[in-house]
Amino acid sequence: MNKILITAEIPERAQEMLKHAGLNVDVFKGKKIIEHSVLLDKIHDASFLITPLSTKVNKEVIDHAPKLKLIANFGAGFNNIDTAYAANKGIMVTNTPFVSTVSTAEVTVGLIISLLHRIPEGDNLMRTSGFNGWAPLFFLGHELSNKVLGIIGMGQIGQAVAERMKAFGVRILYTQNHRLNLQRESELGAEYVEKNMLIQNSDIITLHLPLSDGTHHLLGANEFKSMKKTAVLINAARGPIIDENALLQALLNHDIAGAALDVYEKEPLVADEFKKLKNVILTPHIGNATSEARDAMAEIVASNVIAAAQNKKPKYIVNDTQD
Numbered sequence: 001m002n003k004i005l006i007t008a009e010i011p012e013r014a015q016e017m018l019k020h021a022g023l024n025v026d027v028f029k030g031k032k033i034i035e036h037s038v039l040l041d042k043i044h045d046a047s048f049l050i051t052p053l054s055t056k057v058n059k060e061v062i063d064h065a066p067k068l069k070l071i072a073n074f075g076a077g078f079n080n081i082d083t084a085y086a087a088n089k090g091i092m093v094t095n096t097p098f099v100s101t102v103s104t105a106e107v108t109v110g111l112i113i114s115l116l117h118r119i120p121e122g123d124n125l126m127r128t129s130g131f132n133g134w135a136p137l138f139f140l141g142h143e144l145s146n147k148v149l150g151i152i153g154m155g156q157i158g159q160a161v162a163e164r165m166k167a168f169g170v171r172i173l174y175t176q177n178h179r180l181n182l183q184r185e186s187e188l189g190a191e192y193v194e195k196n197m198l199i200q201n202s203d204i205i206t207l208h209l210p211l212s213d214g215t216h217h218l219l220g221a222n223e224f225k226s227m228k229k230t231a232v233l234i235n236a237a238r239g240p241i242i243d244e245n246a247l248l249q250a251l252l253n254h255d256i257a258g259a260a261l262d263v264y265e266k267e268p269l270v271a272d273e274f275k276k277l278k279n280v281i282l283t284p285h286i287g288n289a290t291s292e293a294r295d296a297m298a299e300i301v302a303s304n305v306i307a308a309a310q311n312k313k314p315k316y317i318v319n320d321t322q323d
Contacts, residue, residue, distance in 0.1 A: 150202030153209030
């Protein structure tokens with residue numbers, strides 16, 4: 001019987017679907033991310049792998065899995081998998097696009113509002129020293145109205161952020177490799193500009209693009225020096241898109257006013273210096289951490305495994321195999 005290895009606990013709905021299809025399911029139930037050695041031990045007889053994006057599936061892992069037919073990544077991203085090597089071995093790799101859009105967009109909006117209105121900072125104040133009462137100049141933040149929002153990456157999530165932020169009366173700039181059609185720009189109230197112009201003119205910059213060789217350290221020291229000193233940066237995309245060392249220096253030097261990070265360059269690690277800054281919000285990669293999004297992701301990975309087990313083509317293949 002074909003074995004399915006699931007390297008982290010996922011919504012029960014997926015396991016129910018797999019078992020109903022008559023498939024043998026092996027779920028790793030450790031409290032921490034599966035260790036590399038444990039993964040190598042468990043994958044040797046697996047035909048299908050369901051894995052979160054926190055698990056690295058490199059050449060060594062793939063070589064330890066001679067029966068492997070499909071890697072179903074539990075996430076929209078797939079930079080944790082050596083997709084090219086998998087393709088060379090005839091192994092399909094799939095992801096779970098689109099279903100994270102609403103959740104990630106909502107988290108982005110929440111981070112923007114929280115950062116500008118200093119909500120986490122205020123919460124911490126009330127839990128520690130408290131305050132002396134309302135005063136005209138006490139604990140001032142900033143309104144969203146009439147601010148310039150710069151969106152780098154206007155895919156599904158970037159557009160969902162624009163739709164929601166439009167209601168706050170912001171001016172929306174965006175940049176990416178391919179411009180949207182004029183009708184969609186009008187619907188979003190968004191203006192296409194070059195990256196440098198967006199960086200120089202935005203009060204808020206938010207990232208919504210995948211990690212690739214071309215986007216690694218897309219924002220670094222030069223970009224931070226070009227931003228307004230009153231500007232803030234939001235990253236709910238992928239950590240390595242930002243040069244974190246350069247970001248930390250920009251914050252310490254007051255080159256920019258603040259940042260909100262949901263993802264990290266060396267995730268799950270985050271530099272201690274960030275934790276000391278009051279103008280920085282840190283969240284534990286919760287962009288799509290909703291029951292609705294995770295249930296939908298679970299259905300996709302289960303459906304893809306079932307399809308592959310029945311010699312049917314799964315959805316959302318991200319690599320071209322030799323088969």
